[in-house]
Amino acid sequence: ARSGRAGAILHATMIVGGQDRNAQRLAALIRRFGVIALPRRGDALVQPIHVEDVAASLERALDRATTPWPPLVIAGRDAVAYRDFVRAIAAAIGRRVRIISIPAPALLGAAALTRLLPVGPRIEGAQILRLLEDKAFDIGPMRERLGIEPMGLEAMLARSFAGTGAVAGS
Numbered sequence: 001a002r003s004g005r006a007g008a009i010l011h012a013t014m015i016v017g018g019q020d021r022n023a024q025r026l027a028a029l030i031r032r033f034g035v036i037a038l039p040r041r042g043d044a045l046v047q048p049i050h051v052e053d054v055a056a057s058l059e060r061a062l063d064r065a066t067t068p069w070p071p072l073v074i075a076g077r078d079a080v081a082y083r084d085f086v087r088a089i090a091a092a093i094g095r096r097v098r099i100i101s102i103p104a105p106a107l108l109g110a111a112a113l114t115r116l117l118p119v120g121p122r123i124e125g126a127q128i129l130r131l132l133e134d135k136a137f138d139i140g141p142m143r144e145r146l147g148i149e150p151m152g153l154e155a156m157l158a159r160s161f162a163g164t165g166a167v168a169g170s
Contacts, residue, residue, distance in 0.1 A: 003068070004068060005068060006065050006066050006067055006068065007065050007068060007069070008061040008065040008069040008071075008072055008145075009069075009071040009072070010054075010057055010058065010061055010071075010072055010073075010074050011071055011072070011073045011074065012049055012054050012057075012073075012074050012075075013046070013047050013048060013049050013073070013074070013075040013076065013135055013137065014046055014047075014048040014049070014135070015048070015049055015050075015051055015054055016048045016049070016050055016051065016076075016156050016157070016160055017050045017051035017052060017156065017159065017160045018051045018160075020051065020160075022048065023048070023089055023157065023160055023161075024160075025121075026085075026086060026089050027089050027092075027093050027161065029121060030086070030089060030090050030093065030095050030097045031093065031095060034095065034096065034097060034098060035097070035098045035099075035100060036086050036097055036098075036099050036100075037099075037100050037101075037102045037107060037110075038082060038083060038086070038099055038100070038101060038102070038131060039101070039102060039103065039104040039107055039128065039131055039132055040101065040104070040132065041083060041099075041101040042081055042082040042083030042084075042086065042099055042101070042131070043081050043082070043083070044081070044082050044131055044132055044133055044134050044135070045079045045080065045081060045082070045134040045135060045136040046079070046080060046081075046082050046085050046135050046136075047075040047076050047078065047079040047080075047135060047136050047137055048075075048076045048085065048153070048156065049074055049075050049076040049150055049151075049156075050076065050150070050151045050155075050156035050159065050160070052151075052159075053074070053076065053148060053150040053151055053156075054074060056146075056148055057074045057142065057146050057148050060146040060147060060148060061145075061146060064145065064146065069145070072141055072142060072145060072146075073137045073138075073139075073141070073142065074139075074142050074146070074148070074150075075136075075137045075139050075142070075150065076139075076150045076151060076152070076153065076156060077139065077149070077150045077151060077152045077153070078152050078153040079135075079136035079137070080153060082131060083099050085153070086099060087099070088153055088154065088157055089157060089161075091157075092154075092157035092158060092160070092161040093161050104128060104129075104131075104132060107128045107131075108125050108128050108129075110123070111123040111124060111125050111127070111128050112125065
């Protein structure tokens with residue numbers, strides 16, 4: 001912005017779709033174990049955005065940012081509790097999931113132990129700490145500046161997991 005050059009900085013929330021490392025990893029854990037452990041009952045908010053909405057936002061920013069813009073958050077339509085995000089992924093892949101609440105300090109200790117195991121998921125302490133943060137944003141500026149109406153959670157997950165063998169409504 002200080003340079004005076006036309007442009008925009010877009011800060012995307014959790015990106016879902018394609019080969020993302022978020023929803024795809026959760027789906028793999030749900031398929032394998034059927035149980036997801038979350039701190040604080042998974043009540044922290046997330047507002048994922050689909051990769052197609054990120055691409056559309058980038059394209060629109062390139063077309064519309066004829067002056068320096070302040071940074072702009074791009075996010076999906078729905079802010080949901082992390083536990084509801086996990087349940088929505090399970091529904092999208094046609095699986096059931098059990099969510100268990102474990103105190104954050106215990107999860108941090110367990111995360112450290114995953115580095116010692118020869119197999120299984122590796123979990124970093126920073127990942128646990130991010131599960132305690134609310135990540136919900138006003139998408140009004142995104143809609144106004146970019147003219148983007150992002151997908152809702154159900155639509156983005158249906159698109160992300162199309163063809164994975166999930167049965168609609170199961």
